[in-house]
Structure formats: structure tokens, C-alpha cells
Amino acid sequence: MKRALILCNGRPPNRSLFREYRAKADLFIAADGGGNIARDFDAHPDLIIGDLDSFIPYEDESFETLKKSDQESNDLEKALSYLRNRKTTHVDILAATGQRIDQTLKNISVLKQFNPQFEQLFMIDDYGVLQLxxxxxxxxxxxxxxxxxxxxxxxxxxxxxxxxxxxxxxxxxxxxxxxxxxxxxxxxxxxxxxxxxxxxxxxxxxxxxxxx
Structure with missing residues (x-):
């Protein structure tokens, strides 16, 4: 898996932007509540990962989930750790900004933490692309x-x-x-x-x- 997409639980991107990056990805991961956004986009993540306190499953749905209860890391960190261990090289991150400012700042800090471990790590919203x-x-x-x-x-x-x-x-x-x-x-x-x-x-x- 060379290129992955992570959908977080911040402000949802516009549908065309999501479809564009989904089409590029070999693997699509939702970080906890990002699974709710994926559902709104009629998209099926390959995996939903996190402490799973935000994702709301429906009875008729079948998603692969991986619960990581560690409270020392946020859901984006959990998703990136999962991808790092699978030798993913390129990661695009959507919906990591635009809601709570503290969570946005935390995710930008995570960008610095994980940047050396990937060839390309982009954080993307409707306005542009952020990278270290x-x-x-x-x-x-x-x-x-x-x-x-x-x-x-x-x-x-x-x-x-x-x-x-x-x-x-x-x-x-x-x-x-x-x-x-x-x-x-x-x-x-x-x-x-x-x-x-x-x-x-x-x-x-x-x-x-x-x-x-």
C-alpha cells in the first residue's frame, strides 16, 4: 500500500475534493468520527480506527474497525501509526482542521511528529494543502x-x-x-x-x- 487517505472528524471537505483524493488512494482509513463523514459521502472505508467514541455504527452496516483505547494519542496518530507499520509512503489527510481550534493545533503537531516517517504527508482542506x-x-x-x-x-x-x-x-x-x-x-x-x-x-x- 503506497498511498493512503485518512478522513478525520473535522470539517468535512467538499464532495469533489473527497472523491479526487479517494481515487488516488490504495487504502482509505477513517479516523473514528471520520467514519460518519464517509457514510455521508456514500463511501466505505477499508478501516475505521481510533478509540471509537465518535463513530456511530448503524445496525445494517459492516465496517472493519480497530479500537485503540490509548488516550495518550489522538485518532489521527492512531491512523498514522497503523499506516507507518504497513510501510505506506504517501498519506493524504482530509477533515483534520476546521472544527475545534485545539484539535486543529494538535493535528498540526501530529503532522510534525510523523512527517519524517513518510515520503509525503499532506493535510488538505477545501482551501489548500499544508505540508512540512x-x-x-x-x-x-x-x-x-x-x-x-x-x-x-x-x-x-x-x-x-x-x-x-x-x-x-x-x-x-x-x-x-x-x-x-x-x-x-x-x-x-x-x-x-x-x-x-x-x-x-x-x-x-x-x-x-x-x-x-
Whole structure:
């Protein structure tokens, strides 16, 4: 299983976005209450995993479930641990944001925790794609695409960017001081490098999928 989709219990994505990522996935997992969202989409997860305090099964349904009662990890962590042990390389995560802010922040922290264990780990909503980028990163994106950078670990330094409207040259981003929100692609490829810290990149959905 190389590519998996995890559907969490946050704000549901639009149906077309869900269908798009479901079609790419070799394995479809619902993280607890994500199983309720899957039902609304008339989709059948290969597995529903979590502490199962949110998923509401119907009597006439037949889902494979895996209950993990450990309260030291949330349902997204449980799903990612399951996929890591099955040597999945690419994971797309839907519905991990958009409801309770504390749960959204927790899921972004989980993104950092598990990022080294997969070749690609994306968190996706109706607006765009969030990923933790490596120290040296390059990609092609349609001109005009919105790109935002945020220091996940509090501070990231030595940041250099190319191909963006507002370039950076060996600069620092720090929470509460400076971030890099709402930049624009002006030429390709865009290149981003940094020396220390952890850097999140958000890319607007508009035409983004064409570059994957």
C-alpha cells in the first residue's frame, strides 16, 4: 500500500475534493468520527480506527474497525501509526482542521511528529494543502498561486526563497514576530531553503493539483 487517505472528524471537505483524493488512494482509513463523514459521502472505508467514541455504527452496516483505547494519542496518530507499520509512503489527510481550534493545533503537531516517517504527508482542506517542507525544497506551481510559510517550531532561520513575489534572503520567521503569509508565485521553479527550525508551507488549492 503506497498511498493512503485518512478522513478525520473535522470539517468535512467538499464532495469533489473527497472523491479526487479517494481515487488516488490504495487504502482509505477513517479516523473514528471520520467514519460518519464517509457514510455521508456514500463511501466505505477499508478501516475505521481510533478509540471509537465518535463513530456511530448503524445496525445494517459492516465496517472493519480497530479500537485503540490509548488516550495518550489522538485518532489521527492512531491512523498514522497503523499506516507507518504497513510501510505506506504517501498519506493524504482530509477533515483534520476546521472544527475545534485545539484539535486543529494538535493535528498540526501530529503532522510534525510523523512527517519524517513518510515520503509525503499532506493535510488538505477545501482551501489548500499544508505540508512540512524539508530544509531544501523545490517545485513548480502555476503563477499567481498563493503560498504561505509559517515556522512550526517557534522560529526558523536562514530562509531563502526564489520564485515568489516577496523573496527572502537568509531571513528569520518567528511566531508572533514574523511569518510569510499570502506570498505569490511569480516564476518557476519556486525554491525554499532554511537552516534551522521547522517550516510549514500552505499552498492554495487553485490549480495546485495540476502540479502533483
Amino acid at each position: 517542507i524539508p530544509k531544501s525544497f523545490s517545485t513548480d506551481l502555476p503563477k499567481g498561486t498563493t503560498v504561505s510559510l509559517f515556522p512550526l517550531s517557534g522560529k526558523a532561520d536562514g530562509i531563502i526563497t526564489e520564485g515568489l513575489k516577496y523573496p527572502l534572503e537568509d531571513e528569520i520567521m518567528e511566531n508572533g514576530v514574523r511569518d510569510g503569509s499570502s506570498n505569490k508565485v511569480v516564476e518557476n521553479p519556486i525554491k525554499i531553503s532554511y537552516k534551522n527550525g521547522d517550516l510549514l508551507m500552505f499552498i492554495s488549492h487553485k490549480k495546485f493539483e495540476d502540479s502533483l
